[in-house]
Amino acid sequence: IIPTPITMDELEDMLMEHGIMKAVDESQIGKTAAELTAIA
Numbered sequence: 059i060i061p062t063p064i065t066m067d068e069l070e071d072m073l074m075e076h077g078i079m080k081a082v083d084e085s086q087i088g089k090t091a092a093e094l095t096a097i098a
Contacts, residue, residue, distance in 0.1 A: 064072075
């Protein structure tokens with residue numbers, strides 16, 4: 059069996075489906091940790 063590469067989005071979806079990764083709020087991507095903690 060030859061594994062086929064998947065996109066990052068497909069990988070994230072798979073991890074979230076299996077509960078390995080928490081759902082990501084796409085709007086938070088690209089912000090610094092300081093910005094994120096200020097929002098939270």
